[in-house]
Amino acid sequence: MISANLVIFIAVGYVVLLFALAYFSERWAAGNRGHFLRSPLVYTLAISVYCTSWTFYGAVGSAARSGLEFFAIYLGPTLVFVGWWFGLRKLVRIGRNQRITSVADLISSRFGKSNRLAVLVTLIAVIGSTPYIALQLKAITTSLSVISSDTIVASIGDRTDDNRLALGVAAGMALFTILFGTRNVDAKEQHHGVVAAIAFEAIVKLVALMSVGIFVVFGIGGGFSEIFARAESAGVTLHENGGFSTRWVTILVLSAAAIICLPRQFQTTVVENSDENHLRTASWLFPLYLLGMSVFTLPIAIVGLNLLPPGTDPDMFVLTLPLAHGQELLALFAFIGGFSSATSMIIIASIALSIMVSNHIVMPIALRTPWMADSDDGQGVTNLLLNSRRISICAVLALGFLYFWLTNGSGALARIGLISFSGVAQFLPPIIAALYWRDATAKGAGVGLFVGFSVWAYTLFLPSFFETGGVIADWVTHGPYGIGFLRPEALFGLEGVDPLVHSVFWSLLANSGLLVLVSLSTNQSALERIQSTLFVDAFRRLPGTETRFMRSSAAANDLFFVAQRVLGAEKATGIFDDYVKREVGSRTRFEPTPEFIAHLEKELAGSIGAASAHVMLSQVVSGDNISLQEVMQIADETQQVIEYSQQLEQKSEELKLTAEKLQDANEKLRELDQEKDEFLSQVSHEVRTPMTSIRSFSEILLDPEGVTSEQRQRFLSTIHTESLRLTLLLDEILDLSALERGEKTWANEPVDVTKVLQRAALVCDPLAKSSGIEVRFDPASDAPLVEGNGDRLCQVFINLISNAVKYNDSEEPYVELSMKQVGKRLQIEFQDNGPGIAPMDRKRVFSKFSRGHRGVSNAQTGSGLGLSISSQIVSHMNGKLDLVRGSGEGACFRVTLPLAQSAKAAE
Amino acid sequence: MAGRKRSEGFAFFLPVLGAMLIMPPIVMLFDVDVSLFGIPLIVGYLFFVWLFLVLASYILTQGLPRASAEVRNAEPKPDRKQ
Numbered sequence: 001m002i003s004a005n006l007v008i009f010i011a012v013g014y015v016v017l018l019f020a021l022a023y024f025s026e027r028w029a030a031g032n033r034g035h036f037l038r039s040p041l042v043y044t045l046a047i048s049v050y051c052t053s054w055t056f057y058g059a060v061g062s063a064a065r066s067g068l069e070f071f072a073i074y075l076g077p078t079l080v081f082v083g084w085w086f087g088l089r090k091l092v093r094i095g096r097n098q099r100i101t102s103v104a105d106l107i108s109s110r111f112g113k114s115n116r117l118a119v120l121v122t123l124i125a126v127i128g129s130t131p132y133i134a135l136q137l138k139a140i141t142t143s144l145s146v147i148s149s150d151t152i153v154a155s156i157g158d159r160t161d162d163n164r165l166a167l168g169v170a171a172g173m174a175l176f177t178i179l180f181g182t183r184n185v186d187a188k189e190q191h192h193g194v195v196a197a198i199a200f201e202a203i204v205k206l207v208a209l210m211s212v213g214i215f216v217v218f219g220i221g222g223g224f225s226e227i228f229a230r231a232e233s234a235g236v237t238l239h240e241n242g243g244f245s246t247r248w249v250t251i252l253v254l255s256a257a258a259i260i261c262l263p264r265q266f267q268t269t270v271v272e273n274s275d276e277n278h279l280r281t282a283s284w285l286f287p288l289y290l291l292g293m294s295v296f297t298l299p300i301a302i303v304g305l306n307l308l309p310p311g312t313d314p315d316m317f318v319l320t321l322p323l324a325h326g327q328e329l330l331a332l333f334a335f336i337g338g339f340s341s342a343t344s345m346i347i348i349a350s351i352a353l354s355i356m357v358s359n360h361i362v363m364p365i366a367l368r369t370p371w372m373a374d375s376d377d378g379q380g381v382t383n384l385l386l387n388s389r390r391i392s393i394c395a396v397l398a399l400g401f402l403y404f405w406l407t408n409g410s411g412a413l414a415r416i417g418l419i420s421f422s423g424v425a426q427f428l429p430p431i432i433a434a435l436y437w438r439d440a441t442a443k444g445a446g447v448g449l450f451v452g453f454s455v456w457a458y459t460l461f462l463p464s465f466f467e468t469g470g471v472i473a474d475w476v477t478h479g480p481y482g483i484g485f486l487r488p489e490a491l492f493g494l495e496g497v498d499p500l501v502h503s504v505f506w507s508l509l510a511n512s513g514l515l516v517l518v519s520l521s522t523n524q525s526a527l528e529r530i531q532s533t534l535f536v537d538a539f540r541r542l543p544g545t546e547t548r549f550m551r552s553s554a555a556a557n558d559l560f561f562v563a564q565r566v567l568g569a570e571k572a573t574g575i576f577d578d579y580v581k582r583e584v585g586s587r588t589r590f591e592p593t594p595e596f597i598a599h600l601e602k603e604l605a606g607s608i609g610a611a612s613a614h615v616m617l618s619q620v621v622s623g624d625n626i627s628l629q630e631v632m633q634i635a636d637e638t639q640q641v642i643e644y645s646q647q648l649e650q651k652s653e654e655l656k657l658t659a660e661k662l663q664d665a666n667e668k669l670r671e672l673d674q675e676k677d678e679f680l681s682q683v684s685h686e687v688r689t690p691m692t693s694i695r696s697f698s699e700i701l702l703d704p705e706g707v708t709s710e711q712r713q714r715f716l717s718t719i720h721t722e723s724l725r726l727t728l729l730l731d732e733i734l735d736l737s738a739l740e741r742g743e744k745t746w747a748n749e750p751v752d753v754t755k756v757l758q759r760a761a762l763v764c765d766p767l768a769k770s771s772g773i774e775v776r777f778d779p780a781s782d783a784p785l786v787e788g789n790g791d792r793l794c795q796v797f798i799n800l801i802s803n804a805v806k807y808n809d810s811e812e813p814y815v816e817l818s819m820k821q822v823g824k825r826l827q828i829e830f831q832d833n834g835p836g837i838a839p840m841d842r843k844r845v846f847s848k849f850s851r852g853h854r855g856v857s858n859a860q861t862g863s864g865l866g867l868s869i870s871s872q873i874v875s876h877m878n879g880k881l882d883l884v885r886g887s888g889e890g891a892c893f894r895v896t897l898p899l900a901q902s903a904k905a906a907e
Numbered sequence: 908m909a910g911r912k913r914s915e916g917f918a919f920f921l922p923v924l925g926a927m928l929i930m931p932p933i934v935m936l937f938d939v940d941v942s943l944f945g946i947p948l949i950v951g952y953l954f955f956v957w958l959f960l961v962l963a964s965y966i967l968t969q970g971l972p973r974a975s976a977e978v979r980n981a982e983p984k985p986d987r988k989q
């Protein structure tokens with residue numbers, strides 16, 4: 001056994017160490033050496049204030065009593081941190097942008113800076129946290145009496161805890177918290193000294209618990225498998241004991257909610273956050289810390305149940321196991337670990353609660369009290385704030401002590417913890433609505449919170465006083481005034497459910513249900529609407545751009561006076577000077593803009609909370625808020641502008657497309673124009689040649705004397721031939737232009753190609769004979785009919801055959817006509833063995849007035865329009881005229897024509 | 908950007924997956940009288956899921972963008988536009 005005085009002496013020494021640590025950390029943070037204090041590691045360790053003495057001692061007790069349930073307490077927060085990107089990140093971002101000082105401030109600020117909501121949340125937080133603080137005091141006194149008593153066996157109630165000791169601890173913690181938690185009214189409510197001390201305590205408790213764990217598992221237990229083999233005989237059933245029922249799910253939900261809603265967690269995670277990126281580390285390091293804290297929980301419980309005499313309090317196994325094996329030093333270290341976890345919770349919880357109480361309860365009252373509001377002293381409000389915080393800390397700890405004193409000697413630690421969790425879990429619906437639901441209203445949040453909290457108080461908090469007997473015991477057993485239907489633990493006849501599950505179900509159902517119902521049936525005020533946009537769209541806008549809806553004006557002097565009263569003269573001057581320097585340039589022309597007023601309000605909110613800051617400023621600011629209609633109108637106008645600009649964008653896109661099309665068309669027109677010019681000059685040229693010869697022959701004939709009758713005959717025939725050529729040319733031009741305009745002077749009808757070919761060959765026969773060319777044609781009798789016009793097709797064929805005849809200069813000239821059916825089309829080919837067509841000419845043979853350059857052996861050249869006209873005709877028959885690579889070396893033209901409908905049908 | 912989108916998808920999926928793994932009915936599958944290397948299956952399973960979440964979160968965080976310096980450090984300033 002260790003003497004109680006020695007233990008107390010060591011505990012006091014430990015607290016002195018904390019004081020020193022906090023003191024030097026504050027000094028480092030004030031200088032520039034505090035980088036380490038603002039590291040993600042310290043941030044994560046501070047968050048682990050989640051692990052209180054309830055974890056340190058109670059988890060083992062819980063494992064001994066109900067197996068795996070303690071896992072759920074840690075897995076819930078693990079899930080929340082693993083999902084940080086969608087939840088905590090937004091919360092932290094909003095906390096930073098809006099200078100949120102507490103969970104009450106968050107909810108109040110989101111719902112139109114409502115002070116009534118802030119008061120409600122503060123009261124719930126205080127009522128929910130007081131038992132928890134009492135629990136820590138109890139853990140400290142119990143552990144002290146265990147470590148200093150000579151027997152480790154003591155049943156619950158046997159051991160009366162030392163009230164004086166609890167009072168001493170509470171007073172010491174109050175002193176520490178006042179010293180380091182209320183040194184100044186910081187604009188961001190960050191306490192580097194306190195955080196450093198908490199981080200240190202987090203390491204102490206982890207190392208202490210793990211040391212005990214290692215000693216138990218490897219020192220006396222004989223390894224993990226050995227211990228788990230003995231689980232059965234110890235009475236711990238780990239499987240199939242119904243552990244994963246609704247209670248498991250409920251505790252998961254509760255612990256996930258608690259890691260956000262507990263005032264101390266909100267303080268360390270959101271308010272004390274100095275860099276959003278620290279969450280990146282915390283997202284995996286904090287779950288890892290929790291894992292480390294619970295690795296040895298089960299083995300300690302099993303070994304404790306196995307080795308220690310029955311009747312030993314399972315909650316104290318962490319201490320009694322080392323003690324029973326004579327490891328007094330280890331037990332002392334474990335005691336310090338438990339002491340760490342208890343003190344860290346007390347410190348942070350009382351800071352968080354005192355900020356809430358002073359900002360949301362004391363300040364609003366002081367602001368409404370004339371003698372406080374009128375005090376001319378510049379430091380008045382600052383001092384009031386600090387003093388009210390100091391008093392709040394004392395009051396919170398006093399309440400905790402009172403609770404401890406009144407309930408001394410009853411109840412297990414774990415039960416109080418879960419009652420507290422489900423109390424603060426009532427904040428979860430309004431917080432989620434604050435972050436993600438634009439239309440949630442203050443009335444909805446207020447009604448939901450109030451009713452949810454009342455249900456919690458009735459179904460869980462009240463029955464926790466069952467052991468005190470009297471009216472409460474009667475109510476719990478028989479219902480109020482004997483109405484069984486309203487029994488607190490079987491509300492509306494819902495029986496056979498675990499009391500915790502029962503209470504959480506009814507309270508959260510009422511809370512969120514009313515939040516939704518009332519929100520949907522009430523309207524938001526203008527301020528609520530503005531704040532809801534700022535919260536829900538926290539990631540969409542940069543800080544500082546949110547003030548455009550505010551239209552307010554105030555005298556600079558009044559503003560300065562208010563700022564000075566809250567922040568102190570030095571800080572207020574700093575803010576004003578900074579603004580003047582940046583925006584205005586000279587002090588004389590300084591006019592407070594709405595932006596500046598909003599900025600100032602935020603600075604004030606960082607000290608006294610959003611609601612109080614709003615009240616203070618609205619006393620000196622005139623016309624501060626614009627009406628809802630105006631906000632809506634502005635929003636509508638903005639919407640219209642956005643739509644209009646989108647339309648403009650679309651229009652300009654269309655215009656761009658049109659311009660491109662126009663450019664294309666222009667290009668095409670230019671080409672056509674050039675083509676037309678070329679055409680005209682060629683036509684003139686073509687017409688001119690015969691005209692010249694006609695004219696000159698006519699001139700000769702006009703002089704009758706020098707011409708013999710034989711000559712006259714010849715000249716006249718030449719004139720005749722030339723005029724025929726001219727007429728032919730003009731006919732062809734007319735024909736071509738008609739075809740190009742799309743005129744079609746014939747109707748397509750089924751045509752027998754063989755007959756047409758024979759006709760064409762017959763027409764060309766004289767020409768072929770005179771040139772000595774053989775026309776090879778093997779008429780097929782079964783050739784299908786095609787769609788077209790016989791006469792026009794004949795014209796095309798004649799043109800092709802005569803071209804082949806005219807340009808052929810080989811030794812044994814021939815033209816070979818062939819046809820074959822390809823799918824639903826008929827191909828007719830004209831292959832000659834002439835010189836062929838030069839590659840450079842292949843493209844332009846079908847254009848007007850172009851003639852093959854090679855192989856022009858005689859003067860019998862055509863107009864150069866033949867192929868052009870043929871091509872047009874064939875295309876009017878839905879066919880195609882191409883120059884293809886034939887079998888021989890000469891040119892090969894192919895006419896492709898669609899089969900006639902009847903022919904197709906015949907197949 | 909595609910990488911970021913994917914990381915965000917996983918960031919949403921991971922806690923959902925974690926919740927499914929530790930809630931009934933999946934957790935019931937492991938709630939049987941079987942021991943792995945002397946450790947009850949259910950205990951091993953819960954610690955395994957826990958460790959998996961820690962590791963996955965660590966890896967995932969590397970793929971998610973850091974908050975920009977402007978958002979982190981700058982004290983919110985009044986709107987400069989007039």
